[in-house]
Amino acid sequence: MNATATSLHWVAIGPLTAIPRLGARCVIKGDTSIAVFRTSDDRLFALEDRCPNDNGPLSQGIVHDGLVTCPICNWVISLETGAAQGADEGQTQTFPVKLDGDTVYLGV
Numbered sequence: 001m002n003a004t005a006t007s008l009h010w011v012a013i014g015p016l017t018a019i020p021r022l023g024a025r026c027v028i029k030g031d032t033s034i035a036v037f038r039t040s041d042d043r044l045f046a047l048e049d050r051c052p053n054d055n056g057p058l059s060q061g062i063v064h065d066g067l068v069t070c071p072i073c074n075w076v077i078s079l080e081t082g083a084a085q086g087a088d089e090g091q092t093q094t095f096p097v098k099l100d101g102d103t104v105y106l107g108v
C-alpha cells in the first residue's frame with residue numbers, strides 16, 4: 001500500500017489523547033496494521049507495525065528521540081523515515097499523519 005499525493009485519503013483515527021506519550025496506537029487498514037506513535041513532545045509518526053528485521057511489533061517498542069527500539073531484538077527504527085539505524089539495514093513503510101484540532105488523521 002503506497003499513499004501518494006494523488007491518492008492520499010485522510011482518515012480520522014481519534015483524539016490525540018488516545019495515543020499515549022512515548023507509545024503507540026494501532027490502526028488496521030485492510031490487511032495492514034499501522035502503528036501511530038506519539039513522542040514526548042507530541043510529534044506524531046505512523047509506521048507499518050512490522051519490524052524490517054523479523055516482523056516484530058514496533059508498536060510495543062520503546063519510543064525515544066524520534067526513534068523506536070523493536071521489542072524483539074532491539075533494532076532501532078527511525079519514526080520519520082522507517083529506516084533501520086546503525087549497522088542494520090531495512091526499511092518499514094511510513095504513512096502521513098497529521099493533527100487537526102485534537103483529532104489525529106492518518107493518510108492512506
Ligand code: FES
Nearest residue numbers: 051053054056070
Ligand atoms: S524483529 Fe525487530 S529487531 Fe528483530
